[in-house]
Amino acid sequence: MATQLKPEFVQRPPRWDVHGDIVIVDDIGRELQAQLWNISNGGFAAECEEKLKIGAIIAVELPILGQVRAEVRWVLGWRFGAMVLPA
Numbered sequence: 177m178a179t180q181l182k183p184e185f186v187q188r189p190p191r192w193d194v195h196g197d198i199v200i201v202d203d204i205g206r207e208l209q210a211q212l213w214n215i216s217n218g219g220f221a222a223e224c225e226e227k228l229k230i231g232a233i234i235a236v237e238l239p240i241l242g243q244v245r246a247e248v249r250w251v252l253g254w255r256f257g258a259m260v261l262p263a
Contacts (some may be wrong), residue, residue: 188216189216189217189218190216190217191214191215191216191221192214192215192216193213193214194212194213194214194215194220194239194240195211195212195213196211196212196239197209197210197211197212198210198211198212198222198236198237198238199236199237200222200224200228200234200235200236201234201235201236202226202228202232202234203232203233203234206226208224208225208226209224209225210222210223210224210225210236211223212238212239213255215238215239215240215241218259218260219246219249219257219258219259219260220236220238220246220257220258220260221255221256221257221258222255222256222258223254223255223256224254224256225254226254227251227253227254228248228251228256229248229251230248230249230250230251231247231248232247232248233245233246233247233248233261234246234247234248234258236258241260244260244261244263245260245261246258246259246260246261247259247261
């Protein structure tokens with residue numbers, strides 16, 4: 177009887193490619209220009225003119241989701257991913 181192997185990856189929720197300009201308000205009140213890369217039910221990925229820090233709380237208006245607050249969860253250079261926080 178063959179043993180069943182567990183997948184080596186975690187399946188992520190679906191993402192939708194949504195490219196467009198957005199304005200991010202960071203946790204010290206600066207308005208930063210950014211390029212939105214994708215969006216999901218729980219968050220989004222974008223590239224910002226300034227490097228953001230993991231854990232930063234930001235505000236942004238997103239397509240589909242509207243005005244949200246989000247926590248930066250990962251950073252790779254100027255690219256970052258953020259999780260939308262409950263209202």
